[in-house]
Amino acid sequence: MNEERKIETEEVANVTPPPRARVTETFERKRDYLAGFLSGEQEPELKGGPGSDLQAEVVEVLKSIYDPEIPVDIYELGLIYDVDISEDGDAVITMTLTTPHCPVAESLPNEVELRVLSVPGIRDAVVNLVWDPAWDPSKMSDEARLELGML
Numbered sequence: 001m002n003e004e005r006k007i008e009t010e011e012v013a014n015v016t017p018p019p020r021a022r023v024t025e026t027f028e029r030k031r032d033y034l035a036g037f038l039s040g041e042q043e044p045e046l047k048g049g050p051g052s053d054l055q056a057e058v059v060e061v062l063k064s065i066y067d068p069e070i071p072v073d074i075y076e077l078g079l080i081y082d083v084d085i086s087e088d089g090d091a092v093i094t095m096t097l098t099t100p101h102c103p104v105a106e107s108l109p110n111e112v113e114l115r116v117l118s119v120p121g122i123r124d125a126v127v128n129l130v131w132d133p134a135w136d137p138s139k140m141s142d143e144a145r146l147e148l149g150m151l
Contacts, residue, residue, distance in 0.1 A: 078139025089123040
């Protein structure tokens with residue numbers, strides 16, 4: 001157990017270097033995301049308002065939030081009642097939950113607010129949690145019903 005270990009070394013004159021990575025036609029170089037920032041170029045900001053591209057971006061972000069108990073996103077589930085975007089980029093989301101005793105009642109509205117704030121062009125976000133009208137399965141989209149086997 002207390003045996004002394006002996007380390008053996010070997011000296012060599014030279015080692016051939018490994019081949020360098022090459023960018024070929026089949027492998028494209030990824031876009032440098034700092035290039036636009038460093039050159040001062042700015043992407044055009046999306047304009048707000050009803051039916052705008054900014055509202056569509058917010059809806060896409062909302063479709064990426066899934067209910068933890070049901071394998072459907074909250075937008076298709078019918079939990080989002082309204083997405084209002086002002087001209088200044090202020091978002092007001094009106095939403096509900098499946099029941100007032102939903103286990104994510106404290107965390108889901110905060111997650112919605114944070115995700116909406118992450119959309120470029122959104123200046124502020126407010127989430128209004130309402131219980132009237134109450135949620136029921138008729139508010140689900142056809143895609144959600146198909147996913148849950150209700151069609």
